[in-house]
């Protein structure tokens with residue numbers, strides 16, 4: 140099956156690969172699908188999906204026999220237990236070809252169907268002998284994709300039901316999109332400095348230590364080879380955004396931003412801000428509340444425009460409403 144592109148309204152410049160069955164395509168072994176409405180109604184309004192069904196695309200047909208991962212979890216075989224057919228080589232060879240095509244789509248992320256021996260990303264069952272399966276494998280196509288695109292944000296649909304993981308994944312997708320925008324424009328050292336400055340608080344919300352390491356990298360940008368520097372920066376930047384942020388880390392960033400506002404706020408406004416941040420830290424309020432209050436104050440003080448422009452305050456379209464739930 141060729142890659143049918145599904146266009147959705149909204150921000151089509153964000154392209155996410157996805158296991159076709161999650162879009163409602165009837166490609167599963169039994170002719171069914173597992174359309175994920177939550178995924179499609181929230182995220183789907185803002186991205187272009189690029190669906191892929193590895194098992195159909197290697198010619199297994201619909202319906203088809205069951206397959207499973209067998210052997211060593213770090214290098215399993217893809218076997219159909221009933222017929223004994225070994226699909227490992229076919230799947231790996233096809234994956235290389237398909238990933239070359241996907242490279243042309245310049246994806247910004249990928250959402251996989253969990254538990255599949257082809258698409259499962261985490262804790263996929265691997266069978267060994269007659270014993271129980273161990274849940275420590277990765278579907279063959281998912282494994283090849285992660286190897287080829289190590290910085291690409293990837294997730295499973297099941298984990299995206301968790302509001303924190305969902306917010307983290309989408310934040311990472313949009314950050315990757317901005318980073319790709321940077322590297323596609325033959326960046327100079329000064330462009331990297333500007334990119335880093337605008338992501339300062341986003342990075343801090345995931346790992347304050349990495350913020351320092353990335354800052355040091357950028358501060359040497361005048362002396363280093365720009366290509367090497369961008370590669371090193373990109374790897375650490377994406378790794379950092381992959382670390383799940385916590386209420387405590389967010390509260391730290393919010394206080395930091397409040398520090399810039401201090402001399403502009405009267406004592407009542409300050410007290411209100413401190414209380415709201417504290418209530419967020421205790422998980423009594425969602426993140427959107429302190430963020431909205433900060434934005435309100437920043438809007439009144441043009442001298443703080445650089446703070447207002449921080450990606451942390453606007454990481455993705457507000458309509459996604461992801462910060463209303465974390």
Ligand code: SF4
Nearest residue numbers: 158159160192255258
């Ligand atoms: S999980 Fe992957 S291989 Fe299985 S039906 Fe869905 S897209 Fe196809």
